[in-house]
Amino acid sequence: MGTLMASTEESSVVATTSLPIEHRFSPYDFNGGTVAAVSGPDYVVVAADTRLSSGYEIKSRNVTKLHALTDKCILASAGCKTDVDQLRSVLDIRGKMYQYNHRKPMNTPSVAQMLSVTLYGKRFFPYYAFNVLAGIDAQGVGAVYSYDAIGSFERTQYSAAGSGQAYVIPFLDNVIGNRNRLEEKPILTATEVVELLKDAFLSAGERDIYTGDQVEIMVVTRDGIQTQTFALKAD
Amino acid sequence: MSMFGMEPLVIGDDILDIGSRKAVDRYCGNKAQIGLSQDLLMGRPGAFDVPNVKDPALYCSSHFRSTCGTGDAGQEIKFAKGTTTLAFKFNGGIIVSVDSRATQGNYISSQTVKKVIEMNPYLLGTMAGGAADCSYWERRLNLQCRMYELRNGRRITVAAASKLLAGTMASYRGYGLSMGTMITGWDETGPQLYYVDDDGTRLKGKMFSVGSGSTFAYGVLDNYYREDLTLEEAIDLGKRAIYHATHRDAASGGINNLYHVTKDGWVKIHAIDVNDMHYEFEEEKRNEMSS
Numbered sequence: 001m002g003t004l005m006a007s008t009e010e011s012s013v014v015a016t017t018s019l020p021i022e023h024r025f026s027p028y029d030f031n032g033g034t035v036a037a038v039s040g041p042d043y044v045v046v047a048a049d050t051r052l053s054s055g056y057e058i059k060s061r062n063v064t065k066l067h068a069l070t071d072k073c074i075l076a077s078a079g080c081k082t083d084v085d086q087l088r089s090v091l092d093i094r095g096k097m098y099q100y101n102h103r104k105p106m107n108t109p110s111v112a113q114m115l116s117v118t119l120y121g122k123r124f125f126p127y128y129a130f131n132v133l134a135g136i137d138a139q140g141v142g143a144v145y146s147y148d149a150i151g152s153f154e155r156t157q158y159s160a161a162g163s164g165q166a167y168v169i170p171f172l173d174n175v176i177g178n179r180n181r182l183e184e185k186p187i188l189t190a191t192e193v194v195e196l197l198k199d200a201f202l203s204a205g206e207r208d209i210y211t212g213d214q215v216e217i218m219v220v221t222r223d224g225i226q227t228q229t230f231a232l233k234a235d
Numbered sequence: 236m237s238m239f240g241m242e243p244l245v246i247g248d249d250i251l252d253i254g255s256r257k258a259v260d261r262y263c264g265n266k267a268q269i270g271l272s273q274d275l276l277m278g279r280p281g282a283f284d285v286p287n288v289k290d291p292a293l294y295c296s297s298h299f300r301s302t303c304g305t306g307d308a309g310q311e312i313k314f315a316k317g318t319t320t321l322a323f324k325f326n327g328g329i330i331v332s333v334d335s336r337a338t339q340g341n342y343i344s345s346q347t348v349k350k351v352i353e354m355n356p357y358l359l360g361t362m363a364g365g366a367a368d369c370s371y372w373e374r375r376l377n378l379q380c381r382m383y384e385l386r387n388g389r390r391i392t393v394a395a396a397s398k399l400l401a402g403t404m405a406s407y408r409g410y411g412l413s414m415g416t417m418i419t420g421w422d423e424t425g426p427q428l429y430y431v432d433d434d435g436t437r438l439k440g441k442m443f444s445v446g447s448g449s450t451f452a453y454g455v456l457d458n459y460y461r462e463d464l465t466l467e468e469a470i471d472l473g474k475r476a477i478y479h480a481t482h483r484d485a486a487s488g489g490i491n492n493l494y495h496v497t498k499d500g501w502v503k504i505h506a507i508d509v510n511d512m513h514y515e516f517e518e519e520k521r522n523e524m525s526s
Binding site: 025119 | 342
């Protein structure tokens with residue numbers, strides 16, 4: 001494609017090459033952060049830290065990773081902020097169109113499927129967004145869906161995504177999923193789950209450089225969404 | 236309808252057509268109407284966005300692979316991958332047996348993935364390779380099968396269904412899709428089993444195993460397979476083959492989901508954790524050794 005010719009005026013050391021020069025197309029940046037969600041019989045709790053990083057820098061300590069798509073359904077996304085913002089816009093528009101056409105908001109399992117096809121629509125140039133969808137389904141039961149970057153999804157009882165995923169999930173596996181425990185699996189209330197998630201994020205914040213500053217926690221029940229924040233270490 | 240692009244923007248009922256077929260028709264039908272129609276498109280419906288590079292296929296197949304093993308080690312984004320699946324035909328129908336682990340790089344993203352995709356009551360598809368690729372295209376196949384049924388008044392054959400999928404895969408060849416699936420069902424020609432690949436390969440056969448643990452499963456299957464297995468023996472074989480694959484392949488594990496395809500459709504036989512199977516087989520070995 002291009003050739004660099006040595007300048008004849010100056011005796012500069014410039015390589016002469018007839019090979020193509022590749023300018024790497026690298027459109028992604030990883031902005032870090034962790035999100036997690038736990039569902040219960042009539043509630044779902046979503047939590048996300050509020051730190052935005054780029055490389056070794058913290059760009060902001062107060063950026064939300066949670067986005068309410070309907071009044072019963074929240075999308076929590078970690079990854080590349082610009083892709084997350086675009087994904088939210090696209091989902092909002094599609095959600096609105098559904099509402100105008102059907103005279104009711106989308107229910108959570110439908111949002112889950114829509115998110116999956118929206119992500120797959122960019123299979124060949126993915127949204128760098130690791131999503132967890134949390135909401136109340138049509139029967140009033142809490143639902144959590146975990147996704148990979150191109151839309152493979154599964155309904156689970158709990159999930160986590162982002163840079164601190166590997167610190168949070170084993171903890172949730174043990175306490176929420178009752179793995180490797182001999183006692184009977186307890187039925188937890190929303191308040192207990194909130195405390196557990198705070199513990200999970202405290203631990204993740206200790207060991208993951210991209211997680212910290214603050215945790216935003218939302219509890220979704222049939223009556224709506226309640227938000228609270230919890231401070232983490234700022235280091 | 237007014238000629239858009241010549242007049243000021245009028246919000247009419249066409250705003251509801253955003254992203255729909257009508258928007259496509261307006262875009263393709265009359266280029267003069269592009270002014271507004273382009274806003275309605277939201278990308279090109281029915282087409283995938285590709286990166287703005289000289290050779291998108293090469294870029295995608297080198298940066299966005301969901302390939303087996305550590306093939307995606309250098310990638311920024313790792314996708315969920317599915318692993319050991321198997322299916323075989325015998326005199327009593329078809330047994331489909333799969334594991335349930337999904338990995339993203341070295342991380343186990345799920346131990347409860349449904350790798351048998353229940354497309355409809357008489358067609359099953361399995362998932363191996365890229366999880367999103369398999370579930371998206373098999374869901375698409377389901378839609379195509381249903382349209383066939385509605386248009387033709389009868390069920391689609393397994394041969395035709397697998398051919399639709401193979402054709403789709405062939406048209407995306409070179410873009411880095413990863414899908415190794417088995418399409419199986421019972422149609423008017425009897426029980427059928429087809430293997431369909433992400434490069435468009437389509438093979439009819441009696442026994443297939445797909446995924447990173449397939450070699451281990453083949454070892455067990457080839458050893459004990461007979462056409463005249465009874466149903467219990469066939470279920471046991473399917474169970475054992477998956478157990479041995481999960482035992483030796485790091486990327487396979489979780490729960491063994493086993494299905495039986497009969498004349499009246501498929502039936503889910505069991506969902507057993509492979510860890511429990513380990514202790515069951517160990518005890519069996521101990522009893523055999525001592526007798």
